[in-house]
Amino acid sequence: xxxxxxxxxxxxxxxxxxxxxxxxxxxxxxxxxxxxxxxxxxxxxxxxxxxxxxxxxxxxxxxxxxxxxxxxxxxxxxxxxxxxxxxxxxxxxxxxxxxxxxxxxxxxxxxxxxxxxxxxxxxxxxxxxxxxxxxxxxxxxxxxxxxxxxxxxxxxxxxxxxxxxxxxxxxxxxxxxxxxxxxxxxxxxxxxxxxxxxxxxxxxxxxxxxxxxxxxxxxxxxxxxxxxxxxxxxxxxxxxxxxxxxxxxxxxxxxxxxxxxxxxxxxxxxxxxxxxxxxxxxxxxxxxxxxxxxxxxxxxxxxxxxxxxxxxxxxxxxxxxxxxxxxxxxxxxxxxxxxxxxxxxxxxxxxxxxxxxxxxxxxxxxxxxxxxxxxxxxxxxxxxxxxxxxxxxxxxxxxxxxx
Amino acid sequence: xxxxxxxxxxxxxxxxxxxxxxxxxxxxxxxxxxxxxxxxxxxxxxxxxxxxxxxxxxxxxxxxxxxxxxxxxxxxxxxxxxxxxxxxxxxxxxxxxxxxxxxxxxxxxxxxxxxxxxxxxxxxxxxxxxxxxxxxxxxxxxxxxxxxxxxxxxxxxxxxxxxxxxxxxxxxxxxxxxxxxxxxxxxxxxxxxxxxxxxxxxxxxxxxxxxxxxxxxxxxxxxxxxxxxxxxxxxxxxxxxxxxxxxxxxxxxxxxxxxxxxxxxxxxxxxxxxxxxxxxxxxxxx
Numbered sequence: 057x058x059x060x061x062x063x064x065x066x067x068x069x070x071x072x073x074x075x076x077x078x079x080x081x082x083x084x085x086x087x088x089x090x091x092x093x094x095x096x097x098x099x100x101x102x103x104x105x106x107x108x109x110x111x112x113x114x115x116x117x118x119x120x121x122x123x124x125x126x127x128x129x130x131x132x133x134x135x136x137x138x139x140x141x142x143x144x145x146x147x148x149x150x151x152x153x154x155x156x157x158x159x160x161x162x163x164x165x166x167x168x169x170x171x172x173x174x175x176x177x178x179x180x181x182x183x184x185x186x187x188x189x190x191x192x193x194x195x196x197x198x199x200x201x202x203x204x205x206x207x208x209x210x211x212x213x214x215x216x217x218x219x220x221x222x223x224x225x226x227x228x229x230x231x232x233x234x235x236x237x238x239x240x241x242x243x244x245x246x247x248x249x250x251x252x253x254x255x256x257x258x259x260x261x262x263x264x265x266x267x268x269x270x271x272x273x274x275x276x277x278x279x280x281x282x283x284x285x286x287x288x289x290x291x292x293x294x295x296x297x298x299x300x301x302x303x304x305x306x307x308x309x310x311x312x313x314x315x316x317x318x319x320x321x322x323x324x325x326x327x328x329x330x331x332x333x334x335x336x337x338x339x340x341x342x343x344x345x346x347x348x349x350x351x352x353x354x355x356x357x358x359x360x361x362x363x364x365x366x367x368x369x370x371x372x373x374x375x376x377x378x379x380x381x382x383x384x385x386x387x388x389x390x391x392x393x394x395x396x397x398x399x400x401x402x403x404x405x406x407x408x409x410x411x412x413x414x415x416x417x418x419x420x421x422x423x424x425x426x427x428x429x430x431x432x433x434x435x436x437x438x439x440x441x442x443x444x445x446x447x448x449x450x451x452x453x454x455x456x457x458x459x
Numbered sequence: 460x461x462x463x464x465x466x467x468x469x470x471x472x473x474x475x476x477x478x479x480x481x482x483x484x485x486x487x488x489x490x491x492x493x494x495x496x497x498x499x500x501x502x503x504x505x506x507x508x509x510x511x512x513x514x515x516x517x518x519x520x521x522x523x524x525x526x527x528x529x530x531x532x533x534x535x536x537x538x539x540x541x542x543x544x545x546x547x548x549x550x551x552x553x554x555x556x557x558x559x560x561x562x563x564x565x566x567x568x569x570x571x572x573x574x575x576x577x578x579x580x581x582x583x584x585x586x587x588x589x590x591x592x593x594x595x596x597x598x599x600x601x602x603x604x605x606x607x608x609x610x611x612x613x614x615x616x617x618x619x620x621x622x623x624x625x626x627x628x629x630x631x632x633x634x635x636x637x638x639x640x641x642x643x644x645x646x647x648x649x650x651x652x653x654x655x656x657x658x659x660x661x662x663x664x665x666x667x668x669x670x671x672x673x674x675x676x677x678x679x680x681x682x683x684x685x686x687x688x689x690x691x692x693x694x695x696x697x698x699x700x701x702x703x704x705x706x707x708x709x710x711x712x713x714x715x716x717x718x719x720x721x722x723x724x725x726x727x728x729x730x731x732x733x734x735x736x737x738x739x740x741x742x743x744x745x
Contacts, residue, residue, distance in 0.1 A: 093558065095627040140587065141619040142626055144579045150631050151580065167631045180623075256582075 090172075098168045098183050101130060112252040117188060127188040128165060132181060145252060150184070152228055152251045160219030162239060162249040163187050189239035189247055191411070193301065197235060197308050206368055207405035209305045210397065214404050215246035216298055221389035223248065224291040229257050231272040233297025235304055244407025257290055273297060275320055276310045280331060281383050283321050285343030292383035295392070299378030306365040322351055328381050329356030336382035370397040518567065518598050524556055525740040527566040528676045530597060535574055537593050538585055546637055546675050548577035553678040554629045564621070567598060572621035580633045587615055638671055642689040645718055649693070667696035670734055677737040683730045687722055690715040691730035 101118040104127070108115035113134045120126040133146045153164040165187060169180040193212070196202045204212070216238060223230060230237075231253040239247045253272050265288035272293075273282060279296030281289055303311045312327065314320030325331060331350050333340050340346075358376045366372050374397045380386040387395070398404060518530050528549050535545030551573040571594040578585045591614045595605050605611050646664050670692040674680055680688065694715065715722055 092627045094630040139619070141575065141622045142579070144584060147579055147633065151633050154632060154634055169627070
């Protein structure tokens with residue numbers, strides 16, 4: 057490999073242009089033919105359908121050519137700033153995924169690359185290859201034909217909290233909890249996915265508060281402390297999202313669909329009561345506390361508002377403990393898992409049976425469901441519909457419910 | 460880890476030298492990282508006993524992986540990186556050369572790229588421009604700063620390329636269980652025991668910390684468990700300074716077994732031998 061060799065050693069005599077061109081050509085040829093020993097070519101997979109798109113890039117469903125029964129999800133790594141080398145966000149995501157090995161966290165199988173050719177200016181594209189999950193929660197919830205029993209809801213929420221408990225005890229914040237990032241396999245195992253915004257967290261260093269960015273988490277699932285500009289946050293940000301997702305299991309659409317940070321805060325106050333130092337000590341020290349308009353005099357009515365949907369008193373109580381304004385008082389994953397909701401009848405029950413029925417009956421209903429979804433979009437601002445994949449490209453005649 | 464970093468910066472350098480003179484026995488273990496980054500600490504060590512500084516390494520005349528890791532340490536300290544970041548860079552470097560022939564790539568390009576990669580991984584991103592200036596100046600100590608011209612862009616390109624290559628060779632695995640975490644815990648546990656009887660405790664632990672960093676110069680660091688390495692560094696320092704065994708009575712129980720259960724005497728000696736072997740590399744290069 058000559059292209060890297062000796063680059064940091066001092067330049068010798070300036071080489072004539074012709075020589076340089078030859079070198080460039082040689083280098084290109086070399087790159088084209090170079091076989092990386094540990095990084096397999098993306099061509100070993102065959103793309104079946106695009107199943108997701110968002111700021112993070114594109115996600116495809118694919119299958120291994122050698123073993124067509126083996127399906128995977130491939131997430132393209134965006135190389136937006138190639139001058140800076142390997143993107144730091146991707147680096148973080150990979151590192152976090154390699155650290156996390158748990159049933160309720162999506163597992164990274166490998167990373168593969170496309171070959172360097174003149175068509176991509178000799179820069180490979182990398183794909184993260186994940187195990188394939190058939191559903192995501194947003195998709196399941198938007199399908200009116202999918203009905204969850206209370207036991208099944210408990211099973212889903214319990215698995216989600218298990219996943220959160222695991223990542224938090226590994227000192228990782230997910231920072232993008234939303235129904236679309238909660239995947240469910242056809243056997244009923246829930247997996248937290250999309251660690252593109254995740255990061256490691258620590259207790260304060262040298263008494264200095266952390267300064268993480270607060271521009272994380274999809275607006276509808278964003279907790280009040282982030283909306284108020286907190287930069288020293290922790291695991292409670294994910295638990296707020298978990299609460300929103302849990303409520304969504306019954307309401308079927310995101311419970312607070314603000315158009316702006318300001319409106320989101322208003323919606324939160326209308327549900328959880330006004331934000332004030334009485335219910336949330338030290339809230340006045342947050343950057344935006346005085347800058348944003350906070351609704352005053354609102355009473356907390358989480359239970360009242362959600363009771364018509366949830367009906368299960370235990371479930372209402374757990375929601376009431378998760379959707380707490382003050383992050384310090386919000387339940388953590390451990391106490392949520394110990395809540396009576398999961399330990400009273402009906403107990404959490406297996407999802408595979410229900411899901412196996414669903415995949416079959418969903419073939420024909422796929423199109424009508426989309427239509428329904430579209431009509432009901434009056435409820436949700438169309439412009440900010442969370443990035444659910446729209447697998448419009450009907451591949452090989454089977455419509456699996458993949459988002 | 461990051462918490463302690465500023466304090467530790469001084470450990471690797473200046474003070475160890477003066478303590479060294481107090482050491483009567485076990486002169487054998489020379490501190491490799493001696494000649495790193497002299498200017499900053501010079502003022503504070505001026506009032507102390509002066510010992511001739513080791514000459515600056517001329518990186519271009521001897522090339523070996525051992526010297527390249529020294530280069531990583533020198534550049535890393537000049538860039539003001541946390542120790543854990545520099546150590547990660549050294550780890551990526553060794554991982555890379557575990558799979559690749561030593562002569563296939565330019566050592567220093569790879570070394571610079573590992574620093575860049577480590578700085579990203581440890582959330583301490585350095586600007587490529589700074590990295591290039593520091594690396595270039597370390598290699599060519601008398602040269603004028605690099606102009607923003609073709610050479611600069613070539614350097615930049617090659618570091619970015621090398622980084623991509625490293626990522627693929629190390630199979631995107633940038634995780635490593637550094638002994639530092641354990642080391643700090645052990646030291647915190649041991650300090651009260653040492654402190655009450657001797658004033659020497661800090662010297663011992665600083666020396667142990669030096670050993671730890673020197674061990675990063677060797678790819679043997681992969682062969683042992685992080686906990687074992689941490690203990691071995693402390694034990695070696697205790698041996699060097701000859702702490703009397705009123706404090707540590709090896710007859711009763713090996714002190715380290717209270718901290719690490721799965722460490723027996725033979726393993727410990729193996730690790731210590733591994734650490735000491737690192738210093739043989741230095742002899743061959745000087």
